[in-house]
Amino acid sequence: MESTMGIVALVNDYIASRRDDDKHGGSIYPSAIGLCPRKAIYIYRGEEPTNPFGPRLLRVFEVGKIFEDFVLEALKSADVLLGCHPPVKDLYFSGKIDGVVAQGGQTYIVELKTIHSKAFLYKNLPYDHHVYQVLCYHLLWRKLFTTQLSAPHIVYISKDDLLIDEYVVPLSREAEVQERMDYLVACAQKGELPDRPHSDSHEHWACWNKKGKRPSCDYFDLCWGLRKE
Ligand code: SF4
Numbered sequence: 001m002e003s004t005m006g007i008v009a010l011v012n013d014y015i016a017s018r019r020d021d022d023k024h025g026g027s028i029y030p031s032a033i034g035l036c037p038r039k040a041i042y043i044y045r046g047e048e049p050t051n052p053f054g055p056r057l058l059r060v061f062e063v064g065k066i067f068e069d070f071v072l073e074a075l076k077s078a079d080v081l082l083g084c085h086p087p088v089k090d091l092y093f094s095g096k097i098d099g100v101v102a103q104g105g106q107t108y109i110v111e112l113k114t115i116h117s118k119a120f121l122y123k124n125l126p127y128d129h130h131v132y133q134v135l136c137y138h139l140l141w142r143k144l145f146t147t148q149l150s151a152p153h154i155v156y157i158s159k160d161d162l163l164i165d166e167y168v169v170p171l172s173r174e175a176e177v178q179e180r181m182d183y184l185v186a187c188a189q190k191g192e193l194p195d196r197p198h199s200d201s202h203e204h205w206a207c208w209n210k211k212g213k214r215p216s217c218d219y220f221d222l223c224w225g226l227r228k229e
Pocket of ligand 1: 036039198218220224
C-alpha cells in the first residue's frame with residue numbers, strides 16, 4: 001500500500017500555517033492573566049519561544065478551534081451573536097473575545113473552551129485561569145466601549161461527545177483580576193521579570209510535562225537558564 005505520510009505532513013504544515021501569530025511583543029494577553037506571569041512578560045517583551053509547540057499540540061489547538069467555530073455558527077444561526085472575535089486592545093492588553101451575545105435582555109461576553117468529557121466529571125469547572133481571562137475581557141470592554149455588559153459566560157465543549165455546559169462568572173471576582181492586570185502592567189513598565197511562581201522546581205506541570213518528559217512551557221529553556229536571556 002502506498003504511504004500516506006505525505007498527507008500527514010501536508011496537514012501538519014497547513015495547521016502550522018493557519019496559526020494566527022497574534023502573540024506579538026508589546027501586549028499582555030488576557031489568556032495569560034491566570035497563568036504564569038513570567039511567561040506573560042516574555043511574550044510582552046517579544047521573546048521568541050525557545051521550545052515551540054510541536055505538531056501534536058498544534059493539532060490539539062486546531063481541534064479546539066473547529067469545535068469553537070461550530071458553537072459560534074450555532075449562535076449565529078440563532079441570531080444572538082452580536083460580535084464574533086471582536087478585538088479588545090488598550091495600551092498594554094490585547095486580545096480577541098470569542099463572542100458577544102445578546103439574549104434574554106442581556107448582553108454578555110462568551111468564552112468558549114474545549115475539554116475532554118471526563119473533565120466534566122471532576123466538578124471543578126470553570127477553571128480559574130479561564131475565569132481570569134474572561135473577566136479581563138469584561139474589564140477591558142467596560143473601559144473601551146459604552147455597551148453595558150452582564151456577567152460573562154464560559155462555555156465548555158467536550159471534544160469527544162460534544163457535551164456542552166455553561167457557567168456564568170461572578171463579577172465579584174473582578175478585583176482579583178484587576179490586581180493581576182495591574183501587577184503585569186507594573187512589571188512591563190519597570191522592565192521587571194516576575195519570579196517563577198511554581199517554586200524552584202522546573203517539574204511543575206506548567207513548566208514540565210512529566211509524562212512526555214519534555215517542557216510544557218514554550219519558554220522553558222529561556223526561563224530555566226538553558227538559553228542566555
Ligand atoms: S517555564 Fe514555568 S516558570 Fe518559566 S515561564 Fe514557563 S511556566 Fe513560567
